[in-house]
Amino acid sequence: MGGQPAAEADGQYPQLSAKPVGQRISRIYKERINSFTAGGQYESQNLRSMLNEAVVSGEPHIKLSVYNVPDLARPPFKDAVSHDFKPTKVGESFGPSWSTHWFKVAITIPKELLKKELLELHWDGNNEALVWSEDGHPLQGLTGGGERVEWVIPDSFRDGKEHIVYVEMACNGMFGNAPGGDSIQPPDPNRYFRLGKAEIVAVNVQARALRLDFWVIGDAAKEFPENSWEQHKALQVATSIIDAFEAGNQGSIIKGRKIAQEYLGENVDSEKVYETGTEPLVYGIGNCHIDTCWLWPWAETKRKVARSWTSQCNLLDSYPEHRFTVSQAQQFKWLKEFYPSLFDRVKAHIKKGNFQTVGGSWVEHDTNMPSGESLARQFLYGQRFFESNFGERCKTFWLPDTFGYSAQLPQLCRQSGMKRFFTQKLSWNNINKFPHTTFNWVSLDGSQVICHMCPSETYTAEANLGDLRKSVTQHKSMDQDATSLLVFGKGDGGGGPTWEHLEKLRRCRGLSDKIGSLPRVHMGQSVEDFYDRLEDRIGKGLDLVTWYGELYFELHRGTYTTQANNKRNNRKVEFLLRDIELLATAASLKNSKYKYPKEDIDDIWEATLLCQFHDCLPGSSIEMCYDDSDELYDKAFTTGHRLLKEAHKALGLEDPVISGVSGGLVAVNTLPWYRKEIVRISETAVGVACGSGTAIKIKPFKIAEKPAVTVREVIKDVFVLENDQLRVQVEGGNITSLYDRRARRDVLPKGSRANQLVIFDDKPLYWQAWDVEVYHLGSREVLHATSTRGVEITPHRVSVQSETRISDVSWIKTTISLSAAFVNTPSLVEITAVVEGLETMRFLKVEFPVDIRNTEASYETAFGIVRRPTHYNTTWDMAKFEVCCHKWADLSEHGYGVSVLNESKYGFATCGNVMRLSLLRAPKAPDAHADMGRHHIKWALLPHQGELGSETVRAGYAFNNPMRVLRAPVAAVEALNVLDIRVTGDASLVLDTVKRGEDDED
Incomplete structure (x- = not known):
């Protein structure tokens, strides 16, 4: 032993240290990864120089x-x-x-x-x-x-x-x-x-492949948990590749690829990497979300479709595992019309099963504001197009990017042949995190669809390693099923997946097979394959978590109000189409010479459905898009009014001002219930339409000794309007008292002011046209009228008008009217407004404090009613500080309630006992002129005895669909009413739409 070196036990491990070796500083080595493929000062010496x-x-x-x-x-x-x-x-x-x-x-x-x-x-x-x-x-x-x-x-x-x-x-x-x-x-x-x-x-094909290898390896070094063995392994591999590289030396490229393959596997250059039999967790689906309009006009969308889908056809030819999924029948129709050879190429890929159609709707539409019938027609026109052109209907409703989801969508989906739903937008909620990834969504009638929201929280994933990790780490339904969709590809502006996306996913699959620690991604399966497996794994959904009612989106609440004229056009054309279809159906049954104008009706419907795209109707597009939609609406109204006249003529109805037309005056009623209303028959004369049926005879309005309705100025600028049911006191443009003579109660709290115009500072965090944030409520400013005067005093109707200055450049004139009341017919306080709006980022609303208390208010939605909180008990309640309604909102307690009707508005809020209708916004992006100029708005106040019922529902229809006065012989009236189409039973049952069958022959 003394002084002699010890013998090496194995003869290999050196006794003496050859050199000092320090610990790698991972932060520095990770930064080095970026410089290996980046441009800049090292571009001539790194991998980029050899691509x-x-x-x-x-x-x-x-x-x-x-x-x-x-x-x-x-x-x-x-x-x-x-x-x-x-x-x-x-x-x-x-x-x-x-x-x-x-x-x-x-x-x-x-x-x-x-x-x-x-x-x-x-x-x-x-x-x-x-x-x-x-x-x-x-x-x-x-x-x-x-x-x-x-x-x-x-x-x-x-x-x-x-x-x-x-x-x-x-x-x-x-x-x-x-x-x-x-x-x-x-x-x-x-x-x-x-x-x-x-x-x-x-x-340089091998250099390009090495760049992709290195991309995924570099992602692994950055994305795996800090100081984990997975991160250190990836960092070691990346460092070895960089150390082996020599600019200009192709051999170093080959060497780098061999190092990468030891980590990623040998099959990452082909689809063979997906051939292992292990069950995957993530299913990759290529998608190209093309906004049918947004920051570009519709004409450009047509070209975006061609550009995007041509690229995808090329990728489908080159990558056998690629499955590309798209929706929106409108875009396919454009492709068929303007790019027929490309349409044929797409159709061939659809037949092969690698270009896949989903959605079943005409466009990826808004679901908050369209009527129930509009939503039904989205599916009708969409599914018929897919079936007639590609041989089958879609099975999955695909709506990744809309701003909330109507409670009745599951019912409409099931009736349209779809039991599956895909979205992801709720991941954008800015107050509460939606608690589920995979769940059963149940509509008001109990119908359900299985819903999946990709946990990567995007429909435009870049197919990075991080996207796959999020597919597990952000999956909220792991206890019930761990699988998920990864929807990847350039989107919104189109484009879809690139070859880089597909190459990265191959390498991610190789990595997960080789070393684990990454969710296993699989390619080559369709959306339907994913849902089929999902249904099997969750026992057909019997034990899957359930969400009832609307999927309220806690963001983009301003879209219920932005672009007011566009929303007004939507409401008007929906009612116009309703009348056309009903009267044209009656005419086709009564008059053998009349042909049901299906092609014209289809054209109007397709234009309407297009304008309901989720960036058009909500008001979040550039000005050019609204120039386009205005043109479509103008054409729809022109064609629609022509079709109405033709149907009237076929039914024996004529314009009352046409000379030589015989017969008495009738009111055309397209609502399936009894109505008694005052109708105007000339500029100076009115009559009373009373009855049910399509053609109601008009009787003279008889002036009794006691006026049916009166107005008097009790003191300066204070007016009292009164009929047999209501007494309304108007002061300074506000309703300061509303007394219900039938119920013998005051509708408003003492000292309050209803019909109070208020304006708010409206500067959201980022998305101007889209968002209104909860903090805007703290900037409430009361607007005061400068004058009030009587403007209409007749035996059948009285009105007072107030002028209110909003600012130096904006004003509003409001007219409060009360008409003669009839027995068993509800009486409304009607308000019309003319607004000249030139504001910047301000939000105009009108408030109605009422003497009603309830923790929930009711709102009309598509084919139904939803109830929402009137309080802020929880953040889930507070998040609904602005909601969407259709023709009315209602606050009722046991025995009494108040409804606020409208004929073109969708934004509403009920806070405590204050009902608030949203009128106009003034965002400056992406349309700098949104809501600028003149607006005509109508709303009404309807007090009612009892809880919410058919009285409000019918009043909402009537307020949006006044009767038209025409002239008709007695025989024509009798014949028309014999053909009257209606349903009988409970008063809450509504026959909303009557039309001819899609395939009727006449």
Whole structure:
């Protein structure tokens, strides 16, 4: 032993230290990961320097010429290529915003590149574009800005000859033309786009693959738990790849790939990676959410569809495991009309089962504001389109991006052949976290659908390792089933999945199979496959957690009010269509010469359903979109009124002012119950329509010794309006007393003021058109009338009008009216308002404090009634500080209640005993002129005895559907009323719609 070195036990482990080795500082090594693939100072020496084997640009290999389309037109291919093209070059700018420029691109591949493994045309104008073949077929969508800039050059071009393709450049980014390119600000009309790249690229396929390997490995080093063995392992692998790399040395690329494969597995370059038999947790589904309008007009959406779906067809050809899912029948119809060859290509992929249709609706629509019949027609028109064009109906309702979910959707889904529902928007709640990922959702009638919300909390996942981890860590229903959907791909502005998404998912699957610690993702299955497995695992849903009623979205509450004229048009056209279908049905049964105008009705419905898209009807689009919707509504009203006149004529009804028309005056009633109302038969005369049936005879309004309704000014600016049922005191534009003579009670609390105009500061945290935040309630400002005067004093109706100054640039005139009351017919206090609004970020409302107490108020919704809290006991209650209603809201207690009716509004709140109707907002983004200008608004106050019942429901219909006065012979009236279509039974039963069958032949 003395002084002699000890013998090495195994002869291998050295006795002496060769060098000092320190602990790796993980933070520094993680930062090093970024520099290996990033641009900047190391670009010439890192992996980025070897991604391309060669790049060729300019003549003679790339020759460019351009046709600059005038007047912001978007011509079809044949028109565009028939014009003269002028020489151009990379570096030139094109614009302005929304303009179109067609490029003729002459490609000649250099001899030295003919044998390269992969050749691509890289085109980047920092805007959207579509590559076309010389004979007019879409080839590839491009998005610019470094996102999707490549088109794979076909082998047929490898002959040394010149070949032609066209590139259709759209002067807008993926998210329109807002300053900065992707913000939600109003678009800049003068953006110009520089053509930065037009080149032939020989891709270094192995270097590209290593970049993707490294992408996932780098994600693992950053995403796995800090200081975990998984993180350290990923960091070691990433470091080894960087250490092995040598710029310019292809051998170092191959070496790096071998290191990566030891970590990721050997099959990550093909679909074989998914062939292992282990049950996955996450099912990857490619999706391309294209907002049918938003930060761009509808005309651009048509091109977005072509760009996006062309790209997906190419990926489906290259990646056998890819499954691409889309909804919205309207977009398919546009594709069929404007891009027939691409539609045929899509149809072929649908037949193969890798391009999958979901949704069953015409568009991905709003569900808060459309009527019940509108929601039903979304499914009717959507499902009929899918069935007639692709042979089957959709089984899953797909609505990832709308702003709340009506309580009746499960019932409508089931009646439309869908028992499954997918969304994710509730993950955006800004007050309470929605507690479930997978659950049964039950409607008012008890119908249920199985609902899944992807725990990654996005429908535009980037297919990163972090998205897969979130699919488990954010899954709220793990105790019942751990599987989930991962919906990935560029969205909102279109695009869909890229080849990078698909390559990353292959590597993520390889990683989970090789080392575990990552949820196993699977590709190659459809949305229906996922739900089929889900149903089996949860015992057909018998024990699945249940959510009853509406899925209230705790965000975007301002969308119930923004873009008031657009919402008014929606309500008006819904009632117009209702009348057309009822009267046209009656006419087709009565008059054999009359043909039910189904094509015209379909056109109006399709336009209406389009305008109910979830960024159009809610008011969250740019001004151009509302120019588009105004045009559609104008056409709908023009056609609709023509159809009404034709139906009237076929029924023997004529305009009363037409000379030579014989017969008495009748009121056309399209509501299926008894009505007794005053109707105006001329500018100076009124009559009384009393009865049931479609044509009600009008009797003279008889003036008795006692006036039916009176008004008197008791003191200056204080008026009392009175009929047999109500006494209304108006002071300074407010109702200071409302006495119900039948119930012998005051409707308002003593000292309160109803019909009180109030205005709020309205500056949400970010989304101006979308949001109103709870803190706005603290800025309440009472508006005071400057004058009040009597403006109508007749035996049948009296009115007083008040003028209120909102600001130096805005004002409102309100007219409070009371009409003669009839026995057994409810009496309303009607208010009409003319508003000149030029405010900035302010919210106008009208309040009604009532002497009623209840912890819940009732609101009409699509085909039903929902109840919501009037208090703020919990954060779930407080979150509903602004809600959506249709024709009325009601606050009732045992024995008595008050309803507030409206004919074009949707936003409402009931706080304690104060009922508050939302009138106008004034956001400045994304439409700088939203709600500016003149508005005409009507609402009414309906006190009623007893709790909420059919009286309010019927009054809401009547308030929105006044009877029309026409002239008809007695025989025509009798014949029409014989055809009267109605249901009998309980008064709460409503026959909402009457129409001919879709496939009727007459």
